[in-house]
Amino acid sequence: MGCCSGADQEKYDELKRFIDALPTKQGELIRVLHRAQGIFGYLPREVQVFVARELEVPVSKVYGVVSFYSYFTMKPKGKYEISVCMGTACYVRGAENVLEELRKKLAIEPGETTPDGKFSLRSLRCVGACGLAPVMMVGDKVYGRVTPDMVDSILAECE
Amino acid sequence: MEKIKTVEELKAICLARQEEEKKESVSILVCGGTGCQSSDSQKIVENLQAELAERGLEDMVEVVRTGCFGFCEKGPIVKILPDNTFYTQVKPEDAQEIVESHIMNNEKVQRLLYQDPKTGEHISDSKHMDFYKKQQRVALRNCGYIDPENIKDYIGQEGYQALAKCITRMTPEEVIEEVKKSGLRGRGGAGFPTGLKWQFARGYQAEQKYVVCNADEGDPGAFMDRSILEGDPHSIVEAMAICGYAIGASEGRVYIRAEYPLAIKRLEKAIESARECGLLGEHILGTDFCFDIQISFGAGAFVCGEETALIHSMEGNRGEPTTKPPFPAESGYWGKPTNVNNVETFANVPVIFLKGADWFSSIGTEKSKGTKVFALAGKINNVGLIEVPMGTTLREVIFDIGGGIKSGKEFKAAQTGGPSGGCLTEKDLDTPIDFDSLVAKGSMMGSGGLIVMDEDDCxxxxxxxxxxxxxxxxxxxxxxxxxxxxxxxxxxxxxxxxxxxxxxxxxxxxxxxxxxxxxxxxxxxxxxxxxxxxxxxxxxxxxxxxNGRCPAGKCTALLKFYIDPEKCKGCTLCARNCPVNAIEGTVRNPHSILQDKCIKCGTCMDKCKFGAIVKK
Known part of the structure; x- marks a missing residue:
């Protein structure tokens, strides 16, 4: 793992404690990855190798699972994670235009992070607030009935 | 709460809770579903509590944060019992007026009442609102009525008495027979008869079997299962235990999307309180029946709604499906007999035992019994969560309950069944909605997303x-x-x-x-x-x-940009910003766009300050 500044080591220790406390290691890969992403924010190669060793499964299996599920990410997220709901309800009420505006304003594509690490952008499937469609989120905060011209002021709140 | 050891104790708690509710003269119910919470409903609860406390009323008036009321379009919703006053689009700062005017002086806050769009009249009781008139709530019976985080509230609604009845007075075979008789079919999409599925799982011998609840609601635009879990999680816990008894399983698993934090929290709380009360665990209600539930998290893969893929995912693998047979009933989770049902299916189970299979099968059509929950969304006036008897027509759903199409536009199509379904059109409006009629129309029931589209949708x-x-x-x-x-x-x-x-x-x-x-x-x-x-x-x-035309005017590549000479002031802003120099004209004279050069980037439209650029 040629890594490990002090802060990283603490994170690995926390993950190891979680794994050691599991009653069984069999079938717990996804649960462990959820926890790992919660601790590290994303799942870089080193973390995947660590998980594979601790659970005694091949790294290829860990990578296979990480790359299969959209919830897991191998890239670090920005300080503010911006999500645009692309569920059908939001789509028919114009979510595409909101996403397009964010794309222009942040000059990144969905799945990317701005070079200064401040914003990352993603589209997701239905947050379930269809009554407020179209919906975008900054972190956990939900903004409803968003129009492209609201994007500027929402981004300005992220200071 | 202490452990409940017998059926009599359970019934006594139920009666005590009902008495308590009668005594509490007034309760204020605040919607705590994801939609309303996004609009600050938590703050409404806090403000109401503070206002009540300031006036020394906190012991007389109870503020309850419930699950979804369904009328998401007008959220956040606040309902006041016993007079059933229904306030819409409430803001945190309205708390003071509600307490002063309604609670203290018994005067309803007119401006927060629902206004009927047709008559302009203010309607106070939700029973008289078009949105609720044609609905019948079976699976959603407790959503928006009880505090989902308080097991006593659920027990007060005869909660866990269906389980008690099954494990003390019925054999597993009788339980399965009752579910078969009710005609309940799987609400996840395909509509397979639930009783039959249970019978298959019962038929296989094994020392361990599993009950799995599929809460991996991945269909974009559908939020039925999430609302049930957020609003009435105990009904799922109870139904899974009943299923466990029927098929001979002692372990249950809920496979839930990690993207549903509130539903997860409430389900965890429900499982924990059921354990504390002895309604999950060893020797439930003094019988030999033992059952417990664990939660597994999904990680965002639509295919995991398919039961074999779901099982692989629960085992920590990639969620890839395998061919059937073997069906999970024979070889499922860790190779053991497994019964998988969806959340809404389970939500219907307890009520079948409380009111009887005959009551349940009296609702609905010949082959589709009971009700169906739909997440109504898209270009419709009343977006929300609704539950109607099977056989209700699309016209009733869209125009009576849904209040018609937004902004007076023309209805074009309704999409059911999400990415697996199809579109219903004008000519299908009077088709009774049930499993078989939708398949006959080239769509499917699906899990219950119903997206309405208007003339502007391509x-x-x-x-x-x-x-x-x-x-x-x-x-x-x-x-x-x-x-x-x-x-x-x-x-x-x-x-x-x-x-x-x-x-x-x-x-x-x-x-x-x-x-x-x-x-x-x-x-x-x-x-x-x-x-x-x-x-x-x-x-x-x-x-x-x-042929180069998009009738709905949606596909940019097929549209052309024009400058309206009436509106154009000749400011030259568009021409200066056009990346391909496709706009010509002189200062203070109307400009025009050279169609063969235009790349349809829309920059001119964004820049124009006079709204002179149109695309058609």
Whole structure:
């Protein structure tokens, strides 16, 4: 793992404690990855190798699972994670235009992070607030009935 | 709460809770569903409590944060009992007025009451609102009524008495017989008879069996299961235990999307309190029956709604489906007999035992019994969560309950069944909605997403939207789905970008049929449905695209930008910003766009301060 500044080591220790406390290691890969992403924010190669060793499964299996599920990410997220709901309800009420505006304003594509690490952008499937469609989120905060011209002021709140 | 050891104790708690509720003269119910919480409903609860405390009323008036009321369009909702006053679009700062005016002086806050859009009248009781008149709440019976985080509230609604009845007075065979008699069919989409599924799982001998609740609601635009889990989690816990008793399983698993933090929290709380009360665990209610539930988290893969894929995912693997047989009833989770039902299916189970299979089967149509929950969304006035008897027509759902199309536009289509379903049109409006009639119309019930579209929606674009979804969500295991959905999506992209030919349309039809016939699992087999059903009803729209026109005016590549000479002031801003110099004109004279140079980037439209640029 040629890594490990002090802060990283603490994170690995926390993950190891979680794994050691599991009653069984069999079938717990996804649960462990959820926890790992919660601790590290994303799942870089080193973390995947660590998980594979601790659970005694091949790294290829860990990578296979990480790359299969959209919830897991191998890239670090920005300080503010911006999500645009692309569920059908939001789509028919114009979510595409909101996403397009964010794309222009942040000059990144969905799945990317701005070079200064401040914003990352993603589209997701239905947050379930269809009554407020179209919906975008900054972190956990939900903004409803968003129009492209609201994007500027929402981004300005992220200071 | 202490452990409940007998059925008598359970009934005593139920009666005590009902008495308590009678004594509490007033309660204020605040919607705590995801939609209303996004609009600060938590703050409303806090403000109400503070206002009440300031006036020394906190012991007389109870503030309850409930699950979803369903009328998400008008959220956040606050309801006051016993007079059933229904306040809509409440803001945290309205708390003071509600307490001072309604609670202290018994005067309703007129401006927060629902206003009937047709008559302009203020309606105070939700029973008289068009949105609720035709609904019948069975699966959602407790949502928006009880505090989902308080097990006593659920017990007060005869909660866990269905389980008590099953494990003390019925044999497992009788339980299965009752579910079969009720006619309950799986609410996850395919509509397989639930009782029969339980019987299969009972039929296999094994030392361990599993009950699995599928809460991996992945259909974009559907939030039924989430609302049930948020609003009435104990009904799922109780139903899973009943199923465990019926099939002979002592372990249950809920497979839930990690994207549903509130539902997870409430379900965890429900499982924990059921354990504390002895309604889960060893020797439930003093019988020999033992049952407990664990939660597994999904990680965002639509295919995991398919039961074999779901089971692989619960085992910590990639969620890829496998061929059936063997069905999970024979070999499922860790190779053991497993029964998988969806959340809404389970939510119907306790009430079947409380009110009887005959009562349940008296609702609905001949082959589809009971009710169905729909997430009504899209271009409709009343977005929300509704529950109607099977056999209700689409017209009643869209125009009576849903209040018609937004902004007075024309109804074009309703999409049911999400990426696996199809479109229903004008001519299907009077079809009674049930499992079989929707399949006959080329769509399917699906899990219950119902998206309404109006004249501005372009059908080939809608088909492209769904195909992009399935292309992304295809697990890649079988070629027809992995490659086929990609090719379909490319063909649709060509058509919506004005590069389509008549061969594209013929190829869409041919390829769709091949995928339907050869894909491994339900996801692939149903993936072409959005293409086939829009083609069946709107082939003229596809042909119009091939001829260079998008009738709905949605596909930018097929539109042309024009300058309205009446509105143009000749400020030259558009011409200076056009990246390809496609705009000509002189200062203070109307400009025009050179169509053969224009790349349709829309910059001129964004820049124009006079709204002089139109696309059509």
């Amino acid at each position: 059908m080939p674009s809608v088909a492209r939207f769904y195909l992009e979804f399935t292309e992304e969500e295809s697990c890649g295991k079988c070629t027809p789905c992995r490659v086929g959905t990609k090719r379909l999506s490319e063909l649709l992209k060509d058509i919506t970008q004005g590069k389509g030919t008549m061969e594209h349309i013929a190829e869409l039809k041919r390829l769709s049929q091949v995928i339907k016939d050869t894909a491994l699992c339900g996801l692939g087999q149903t993936a072409p449905n959005p293409v086939l059903s829009t083609l069946a009803a709107f082939e003229d729209e596809y042909i119009a695209h091939v």
